[in-house]
Amino acid sequence: MPGATAASSKRTSRARDEAGPLSRDAVLDRALDVINQEGVERLTIRRLAEALGVSPMAIYRHVSNKADLVDGVFDLIMSRASVTDHDEDDWLDWLAETFLRMRTALLTQRGALPLTMGRASLGVQALSVMEDVLAVLAKHDIGPPDAARIFNHLMMYTLGSAAILGPIIQQDAELADPGERTRRIRANFELLSGKQFPQLTQHASELAQSLRDTAFSDEIRHIVMSASVERLKP
Amino acid sequence: MPGATAASSKRTSRARDEAGPLSRDAVLDRALDVINQEGVERLTIRRLAEALGVSPMAIYRHVSNKADLVDGVFDLIMSRASVTDHDEDDWLDWLAETFLRMRTALLTQRGALPLTMGRASLGVQALSVMEDVLAVLAKHDIGPPDAARIFNHLMMYTLGSAAILGPIIQQDAELADPGERTRRIRANFELLSGKQFPQLTQHASELAQSLRDTAFSDEIRHIVMSASVERLKP
DNA sequence: ACCTGAACACCGTTCAAGT
DNA sequence: ACCTGAACACCGTTCAAGT
Numbered sequence: 006m007p008g009a010t011a012a013s014s015k016r017t018s019r020a021r022d023e024a025g026p027l028s029r030d031a032v033l034d035r036a037l038d039v040i041n042q043e044g045v046e047r048l049t050i051r052r053l054a055e056a057l058g059v060s061p062m063a064i065y066r067h068v069s070n071k072a073d074l075v076d077g078v079f080d081l082i083m084s085r086a087s088v089t090d091h092d093e094d095d096w097l098d099w100l101a102e103t104f105l106r107m108r109t110a111l112l113t114q115r116g117a118l119p120l121t122m123g124r125a126s127l128g129v130q131a132l133s134v135m136e137d138v139l140a141v142l143a144k145h146d147i148g149p150p151d152a153a154r155i156f157n158h159l160m161m162y163t164l165g166s167a168a169i170l171g172p173i174i175q176q177d178a179e180l181a182d183p184g185e186r187t188r189r190i191r192a193n194f195e196l197l198s199g200k201q202f203p204q205l206t207q208h209a210s211e212l213a214q215s216l217r218d219t220a221f222s223d224e225i226r227h228i229v230m231s232a233s234v235e236r237l238k239p
Numbered sequence: 240m241p242g243a244t245a246a247s248s249k250r251t252s253r254a255r256d257e258a259g260p261l262s263r264d265a266v267l268d269r270a271l272d273v274i275n276q277e278g279v280e281r282l283t284i285r286r287l288a289e290a291l292g293v294s295p296m297a298i299y300r301h302v303s304n305k306a307d308l309v310d311g312v313f314d315l316i317m318s319r320a321s322v323t324d325h326d327e328d329d330w331l332d333w334l335a336e337t338f339l340r341m342r343t344a345l346l347t348q349r350g351a352l353p354l355t356m357g358r359a360s361l362g363v364q365a366l367s368v369m370e371d372v373l374a375v376l377a378k379h380d381i382g383p384p385d386a387a388r389i390f391n392h393l394m395m396y397t398l399g400s401a402a403i404l405g406p407i408i409q410q411d412a413e414l415a416d417p418g419e420r421t422r423r424i425r426a427n428f429e430l431l432s433g434k435q436f437p438q439l440t441q442h443a444s445e446l447a448q449s450l451r452d453t454a455f456s457d458e459i460r461h462i463v464m465s466a467s468v469e470r471l472k473p
Numbered sequence: 474a475c476c477t478g479a480a481c482a483c484c485g486t487t488c489a490a491g492t
Numbered sequence: 493a494c495c496t497g498a499a500c501a502c503c504g505t506t507c508a509a510g511t
Contacts (some may be wrong), residue, residue, distance in 0.1 A: 010281065026494070050485060060484085060496050071485065087307060122356050122402055126427075139438035153445030158458060165399030168356055193360075202366060204373035212386030229466040239405060260475070284504060294477050295504085305504065 027059065029067040033077045037085075037114075040078065045119055050074070073183045076128060079120040083130035086110030089137040100229055101222040103138060104163045108221060111167035121164070135160075141219055147233060155232045159225060170216055189198040261293065263301040267311045271319075271348075274312065279353055284308070310362060311407060313354040317364035320344030320450055323371040334463055335456040337372060345401035352405045355398070363442045369394075381467060389466045393459060404450055421447045 035057050039048050050071060054061040068074045088106045093099040111117050126136075135156070142152040164214035172191060205212070214220060262287045269291050273282050284305060288295040316467070322340045327333040345351050361369075369390070376386040407424060428443035448454060 007338065048485085051319065051483085062487095062497085063495055065486080066494065118356060119353075122353060122406065123351070132431070136436050136438050139442055143438065148359075149442050149445050153442045154449050154454070154458070156442075157449040161396050161399030161403060162392065163399065164402050165395030165397065168398050168402055169395060172356065202370045204370050204377065205366065208373055208383050208387045208390075211383050212391065215388050215391040220388070224388070227465075283502085285502080288488065296478085296506095297476055299505080 021223070027057065027063060027067055029077070032057070032064060032067045033081050036074060036078045039080055040117075041114065045117075048075075048078075075120050079117065080128035080130045082110060082114045082117050082120070083128065083134070086114075088134050092199060096141055097226045099141060100159070101140070101225045103134075104159055104225050105218060105222050107134070108163050108167050109171075109218075111164075112171055112174060118167055118186070122168075145233075151232060155229060158228050162224065162228065166216075166221060183217055187217055190216060244349065261297060261301055263311070266291070266298060266301045266308070267315050270308060270312045271315055274351075275348065279351075282308075282312075309354050313351065314362035314364045316344060316351050316354070317350045317362065317368070320348075322368050330375055331460045331463060333375060334372070334393070335459045337368075338393055338459050339452060339456050341368070342397050342401050342404075343452075345398075346405055346408060353399055356402075379467075385466060389463060392462050392466070396458065396462065400455060419449055421451055424450060427468075 032053070036048060036053055039053055039056055043052075050064050051061045053074075054064050057063070064074075068077065086106055086109070088110065089103055091099070091102055091106075093102055111121065138156055138159070139152055142155060147155065174186065191209045191213035194205050194212055197205055199206045266287070270282060270287055273287055273290055277286075282467055284298050285295045287308075288298050291297070298308075302311065319344070320340055322344065323337055325333070325336055325340075333364045345355065372390055372393070373386055376389060381389065408420065425447035428439050428446055431439055433440045
């Protein structure tokens with residue numbers, strides 16, 4: 006068994022007493038634990054140090070500053086989500102699954118979203134996803150003229166979708182059940198003043214529906230298809 | 240001249256010596272100044288108090304906590320951007336302009352984006368924009384079944400677009416010139432390893448192009464059209 | 474009514490020191 | 493080499509007090 010990976014360095018107790026010297030992987034691993042258990046806002050150098058049973062300054066041996074820590078954690082999330090690691094036969098299905106996984110990763114890792122925003126340069130993991138998606142498009146004869154447009158569209162739709170849904174989900178404690186989530190969102194729109202917002206109250210049900218996973222996947226397929234159809238009529 | 244508005248309470252000096260008692264509008268107004276002049280990360284209760292020439296605790300008279308302050312500032316940004324206050328004849332042009340203004344508002348107000356994310360409930364201003372857009376769609380016979388889908392699509396594309404572009408813009412100091420911005424983004428992709436990321440390096444130019452304002456507006460029109468075309472073939 | 478001062482429980486980060 | 497303690501310059505927020 007050569008080389009323990011980051012994934013295998015999970016610890017159950019809150020201190021680390023036993024183990025050898027700290028590693029970057031161990032630090033990032035624990036940081037992700039803290040985020041999932043206590044939320045992003047609780048991910049601080051000091052809190053992380055405490056969780057590792059170590060002085061705050063020990064962290065700085067493996068991470069140059071907080072921004073570097075955040076970057077590392079985000080890439081770890083992306084790699085754990087294995088966004089492109091699946092093999093549907095139909096390429097539309099593959100694309101739908103890929104972006105659904107990306108959205109889910111951004112939504113379920115509590116507060117992964119705030120980590121994404123404000124990052125100027127993409128991490129290696131994010132770049133790899135981009136690369137894989139463009140390769141699939143190219144394999145279906147969608148080249149430079151259209152591929153970039155389609156890719157950007159898919160990416161932005163996914164990010165925007167997560168950006169809108171993320172805060173809503175976090176608000177209501179654990180809204181894992183999609184049906185209950187949809188119901189709550191609809192209720193929020195229905196509670197608005199019908200005089201001030203007639204359209205919003207009227208569209209409440211459909212607005213809530215369009216945030217569901219199935220609607221998301223359908224829209225991803227729709228984006229790819231309508232763009233490739235466009236391409237065939239010069 | 241009855242009633243000074245928030246907009247008219249601009250101050251040129253950093254202290255407020257003269258003026259009467261603090262108002263919520265004055266606080267939010269100053270907060271927006273701080274954001275624009277020093278960036279979001281510098282918007283703190285203490286910094287704001289200093290800018291107003293007042294003790295930190297005086298702020299709490301007009302704002303219940305920092306989250307409330309942030310919410311107020313975001314709504315102020317939305318209202319200043321007057322996203323829906325224009326009148327193109329063609330409804331596609333109107334929609335394109337509306338969402339372009341929204342994107343621009345999110346991008347130019349330095350760090351408006353971080354304010355958006357993490358907000359569970361939309362402010363009155365944001366809700367009004369939604370209402371207006373849905374009304375325009377309804378006026379062109381796009382009702383509940385499709386309107387919500389189209390609206391969500393437009394909204395998410397806009398938000399995602401701003402989310403991706405925002406950090407890039409902020410990174411390179413002042414990248415107001417869109418040509419220069421596009422060139423830099425292309426360069427970033429071209430600098431990647433051609434062996435590790437063949438697609439990304441190959442698509443560099445197109446990927447950068449698709450982030451421009453014109454490409455954005457075109458895509459907004461495209462989204463509306465392809466969705467309404469869909470609607471006509473049962 | 475409106476504002477202030479002092480204090481509490483936190484941050485990220487630097488620096489000099491320990492083993 | 494790897495870690496610690498003490499300190500600096502900050503945060504948001506509460507509480508009791510001033511005018």
